[in-house]
Amino acid sequence: MKQDKTIQFDPHAIVGKWQEKWRLDKLYQINLGNAKRPYYCLMMFPYPSAEGLHIGNIYMQTGTDAFARFKRMQGYDVFEPMGLDAFGIHSENYALKIGKHPMEQGRLVQENFYRQMEAAGTMIDWSKKLETTDPNYYKWTQWLFVQMFKHGLAVRKKAKVNFCPSCKTVLADEQVIDGKCERCSSVVGKRDLEQWFFKITKYSQRLLDNIPGLDWDEKIKIAQTNWIGESKGAILKFKVDIPQSKSIELEIFTTRPDTLYGSTFMVIAPEHELVKQIFHETFSIDPEIKKEIRKYIKSVQNKPEEERLTEGKEKTGVFSGLFALHPLTGKQLPIWIADYVLASYGTGAIMAVPAHDERDYDFAVKYSLPIKHVISSPENDSHNSLYVGAGEIINSDIWNGLLYPKDIVKIISDIEKRGVGKAKSNYHLRDWLISRQRYWGPPIPMIYCEKCALENKSWFTQSNVTKPEEWEGAGWYPVGDKDLPVLLPFIEDFKPLGTGISPLANHPEFYNVKCPGCGSDARRETDVSDTFLDSAWYFLRYLATDWNEVPFPSPDFTKANLKFTNGFDLDLSHNNHKSSSESADFSSELVNRSRFLPVTIYIGGAEHAVLHLLYARFTTMALHDMGYLDFEEPFSKFYAHGLIIKDGAKMSKSKGNVILPDPLIEKFGIDTVRLYLRFLGPFEQGGDFRDTGIEGMHKFIKRIWKMFSNVSNQGKELSSERVKMMHQTIKGVTEDMEGLRFNTAIAKLMSYYNFLSTQNEVNVSEAKIYLQLIAPFAPHVAEELWYTIGESSSVHLSKWPSYEEKYLVSEEVRIAIQVNGKVREVLAIAINDSQNKVKVIELALQSEKVKRHLGGAIIDPAKVIYVPGKVLNFIV
RNA sequence: GCCGGGAUGGCGGAAUGGUAUACGCGGUAGUCUCAAAAACUACUGGCUAUAAUGGCUGUGUGGGUUCGAGUCCCUCUCCCGGCACCA
Numbered sequence: 001m002k003q004d005k006t007i008q009f010d011p012h013a014i015v016g017k018w019q020e021k022w023r024l025d026k027l028y029q030i031n032l033g034n035a036k037r038p039y040y041c042l043m044m045f046p047y048p049s050a051e052g053l054h055i056g057n058i059y060m061q062t063g064t065d066a067f068a069r070f071k072r073m074q075g076y077d078v079f080e081p082m083g084l085d086a087f088g089i090h091s092e093n094y095a096l097k098i099g100k101h102p103m104e105q106g107r108l109v110q111e112n113f114y115r116q117m118e119a120a121g122t123m124i125d126w127s128k129k130l131e132t133t134d135p136n137y138y139k140w141t142q143w144l145f146v147q148m149f150k151h152g153l154a155v156r157k158k159a160k161v162n163f164c165p166s167c168k169t170v171l172a173d174e175q176v177i178d179g180k181c182e183r184c185s186s187v188v189g190k191r192d193l194e195q196w197f198f199k200i201t202k203y204s205q206r207l208l209d210n211i212p213g214l215d216w217d218e219k220i221k222i223a224q225t226n227w228i229g230e231s232k233g234a235i236l237k238f239k240v241d242i243p244q245s246k247s248i249e250l251e252i253f254t255t256r257p258d259t260l261y262g263s264t265f266m267v268i269a270p271e272h273e274l275v276k277q278i279f280h281e282t283f284s285i286d287p288e289i290k291k292e293i294r295k296y297i298k299s300v301q302n303k304p305e306e307e308r309l310t311e312g313k314e315k316t317g318v319f320s321g322l323f324a325l326h327p328l329t330g331k332q333l334p335i336w337i338a339d340y341v342l343a344s345y346g347t348g349a350i351m352a353v354p355a356h357d358e359r360d361y362d363f364a365v366k367y368s369l370p371i372k373h374v375i376s377s378p379e380n381d382s383h384n385s386l387y388v389g390a391g392e393i394i395n396s397d398i399w400n401g402l403l404y405p406k407d408i409v410k411i412i413s414d415i416e417k418r419g420v421g422k423a424k425s426n427y428h429l430r431d432w433l434i435s436r437q438r439y440w441g442p443p444i445p446m447i448y449c450e451k452c453a454l455e456n457k458s459w460f461t462q463s464n465v466t467k468p469e470e471w472e473g474a475g476w477y478p479v480g481d482k483d484l485p486v487l488l489p490f491i492e493d494f495k496p497l498g499t500g501i502s503p504l505a506n507h508p509e510f511y512n513v514k515c516p517g518c519g520s521d522a523r524r525e526t527d528v529s530d531t532f533l534d535s536a537w538y539f540l541r542y543l544a545t546d547w548n549e550v551p552f553p554s555p556d557f558t559k560a561n562l563k564f565t566n567g568f569d570l571d572l573s574h575n576n577h578k579s580s581s582e583s584a585d586f587s588s589e590l591v592n593r594s595r596f597l598p599v600t601i602y603i604g605g606a607e608h609a610v611l612h613l614l615y616a617r618f619t620t621m622a623l624h625d626m627g628y629l630d631f632e633e634p635f636s637k638f639y640a641h642g643l644i645i646k647d648g649a650k651m652s653k654s655k656g657n658v659i660l661p662d663p664l665i666e667k668f669g670i671d672t673v674r675l676y677l678r679f680l681g682p683f684e685q686g687g688d689f690r691d692t693g694i695e696g697m698h699k700f701i702k703r704i705w706k707m708f709s710n711v712s713n714q715g716k717e718l719s720s721e722r723v724k725m726m727h728q729t730i731k732g733v734t735e736d737m738e739g740l741r742f743n744t745a746i747a748k749l750m751s752y753y754n755f756l757s758t759q760n761e762v763n764v765s766e767a768k769i770y771l772q773l774i775a776p777f778a779p780h781v782a783e784e785l786w787y788t789i790g791e792s793s794s795v796h797l798s799k800w801p802s803y804e805e806k807y808l809v810s811e812e813v814r815i816a817i818q819v820n821g822k823v824r825e826v827l828a829i830a831i832n833d834s835q836n837k838v839k840v841i842e843l844a845l846q847s848e849k850v851k852r853h854l855g856g857a858i859i860d861p862a863k864v865i866y867v868p869g870k871v872l873n874f875i876v
Numbered sequence: 877g878c879c880g881g882g883a884u885g886g887c888g889g890a891a892u893g894g895u896a897u898a899c900g901c902g903g904u905a906g907u908c909u910c911a912a913a914a915a916c917u918a919c920u921g922g923c924u925a926u927a928a929u930g931g932c933u934g935u936g937u938g939g940g941u942u943c944g945a946g947u948c949c950c951u952c953u954c955c956c957g958g959c960a961c962c963a
Binding site: 218219222223225226227229231233252253254255256267315339340341342344345346349350351352353357358359360362426427428606609610676679680681682685687688689690692693695696697699700702703743744746747748749750751754 | 877878879880881882887888889890891898899900901902915957958959961962963
């Protein structure tokens with residue numbers, strides 16, 4: 001009997017030992033400018049909260065890390081960075097809650113976060129971490145804003161915006177869930193405010209067009225497609241029937257131009273331009289009607305969002321006193337004003353076709369408006385029914401007999417031919433509202449000059465750059481690149497005011513500046529930008545955290561003159577961080593580092609499908625168009641991981657089922673936690689956390705520990721069964737790792753362990769392979785045992801084992817035997833050679849089992865249908 | 877309402893159209909022990925049965941395709957997620 005060399009398994013001792021060694025060896029510090037096979041493995045960075053890291057954070061980080069370690073062992077130069085998304089309402093609200101200043105709070109929390117993240121035993125390169133609250137970071141967030149402004153993508157618009165009464169700030173559409181605030185669940189109201197917007201809608205079609213080419217989770221692609229929400233249809237023009245005045249055209253958008261003949265009235269939104277004209281111009285409208293309109297509009301304006309939601313589909317409206325003329329029949333159609341038509345979508349006006357649209361139908365029934373059928377319905381031909389399905393076009397003059405939806409293209413081209421309208425797509429996507437009337441964010445780097453505004457001057461006139469459409473930016477100047485960052489000052493009264501004005505607006509020392517255009521007294525923008533702007537570009541910054549001259553590496557920065565006259569003023573001759581001899585290489589460094597982009601794989605939560613991921617795509621696309629990036633999609637591959645739940649329910653403080661990582665790591669060690677988190681369910685689906693489950697995994701680690709503390713160093717020849725098992729395991733685990741199927745990879749490793757435990761002693765070659773395969777999950781244990789079996793360098797520097805098919809050819813083959821057209825029997829037999837099919841079949845036929853079941857029937861091997869590795873169909 | 881994704885033992889979950897339930901948890905029995913824990917070994921879908929390497933049945937419901945279906949197609953039921961007066 002061999003002597004048991006097992007030392008008591010003490011996870012904490014080996015974790016400390018190896019993490020220290022990795023740190024000293026700078027094992028995971030990657031030289032970005034000198035990578036042979038760049039591989040950018042990025043995980044979403046967290047926003048720090050006071051409780052520290054949630055088990056969900058550890059779940060995501062260690063999952064990403066397992067993949068990164070695997071890729072590293074495959075020979076890639078894997079870059080795995082991490083940082084903190086520390087600005088924003090979430091952090092600020094917490095600071096408010098505990099009565100601390102966000103700046104102070106941030107510093108306290110940050111330390112704890114990094115400590116916890118480092119305890120997870122990842123190969124994160126901590127020398128390149130970043131925080132969005134760092135002025136060296138938000139300097140570039142502000143630079144990005146300036147670029148957006150200069151390229152006409154950042155505009156100021158007066159708009160009805162979502163306003164959260166509790167957070168006291170405006171919210172983007174994406175941050176309103178069921179009419180409630182994403183963060184605090186208060187009912188969101190509407191306010192009319194002038195705000196900064198990014199014109200993401202300008203990119204709607206491109207954001208949509210690129211989706212099929214992305215190697216992303218299908219469900220995320222669908223969610224983005226739906227969010228952008230393209231509706232194909234047509235813009236149609238109706239003349240407003242006003243005899244005594246010049247003709248006014250009413251443009252409407254419809255997805256159903258085929259039902260044009262079925263239109264019996266028009267509806268415009270209460271905010272529609274025409275409504276204002278009713279009062280301003282000398283339309284001969286009955287004063288009584290005007291009074292009614294005024295009353296209606298007032299009631300709509302005062303209607304809180306809550307009421308609108310609870311009212312559901314109950315529609316209200318009022319007759320405008322005006323008529324439109326049907327473009328094809330010339331018939332008079334009454335124009336109604338109703339708030340079920342949204343001003344923000346399409347043209348804010350519709351043609352109502354009550355016979356074939358549910359909303360129009362409800363409205364027509366309520367106000368006794370006529371209903372005219374123009375699509376034949378299969379069952380119900382009753383005159384007043386609603387039919388939205390496919391069918392033949394009727395009562396429509398020359399369109400009769402055409403089919404909906406098949407012939408809609410023909411109809412649109414006919415409409416265009418007659419000059420009545422044209423094909424047009426509309427999008428659900430709205431512009432990105434950037435302004436926040438809060439304190440805890442990067443100040444928007446803009447200056448407003450009243451004097452210039454009156455003279456209609458702006459940065460655009462000063463720089464002689466073409467102004468953006470719709471908005472000329474009168475009075476606005478961006479802060480010069482050399483004056484960035486605009487520092488967020490430390491102020492005591494940082495609490496939101498709730499008046500639609502930022503806390504910074506109480507600080508003249510902050511907002512009083514001179515106009516960059518005319519030099520007179522001007523005012524700084526006092527709003528800060530949305531947190532999502534911070535995270536829309538952070539993946540670029542990880543590659544340049546040591547640079548002050550450029551925000552991120554890009555070959556385009558090496559051009560002495562940037563394509564845009566308004567581009568960033570880059571001085572390539574000088575560099576703060578490097579000695580002069582090195583700075584000559586700065587240009588090539590820019591090129592080399594940029595080879596990590598776009599991000600090779602991005603891993604994060606599916607909940608960011610339409611927020612962060614869309615903003616990051618838009619930002620990248622915009623930077624590409626500005627000439628700063630040579631790619632337009634930020635993430636080549638995106639992998640959405642699942643959520644970890646507890647006892648079948650989402651973890652929440654109110655349910656008291658929150659799992660914190662620290663006690664678990666304390667009790668079992670990080671390797672057990674890492675293994676268990678990978679094992680409890682598929683990474684893409686998440687899973688249910690069980691206390692007994694993690695105990696089981698701990699037992700497993702202890703067994704491995706024991707087994708590999710006692711390996712044989714004698715290079716005894718392995719039996720073919722053992723070689724086969726080894727290669728099968730390598731193959732299976734490699735394939736699983738490639739697809740991020742960690743749970744099944746671990747199951748295979750456990751199964752392989754069970755096999756090895758039936759052998760007398762484990763050979764060193766088996767042990768090596770085993771430790772390499774398990775290293776991505778349990779790096780410290782693998783490292784220690786690797787050392788124990790006599791290997792000197794790190795297991796993570798070794799190459800991921802490869803398998804050879806020749807050891808796997810012996811396999812089980814199932815055969816189905818057909819005798820006289822009937823299936824006689826289905827059998828399983830083991831064969832040794834699948835290369836030669838006749839040999840396989842002969843072997844099969846010689847098998848006692850087959851002979852018995854065939855009952856004397858003669859089978860011609862040539863007639864056997866052979867499917868490699870699968871099934872043999874015998875036909876007699 | 878619309879768009880996604882699901883439903884497999886007592887539980888978490890495996891299964892390129894080919895022996896359903898891998899792997900883990902839990903359970904039962906045993907070894908060790910004065911005893912317990914730990915560790916190890918065997919068994920563990922259900923019903924039935926033992927002469928056997930037995931029979932029947934079994935992946936939410938009901939059909940279909942196929943020699944063969946958890947897997948593909950259609951019907952329904954339920955659960956989870958997202959969007960929602962978007963013309």
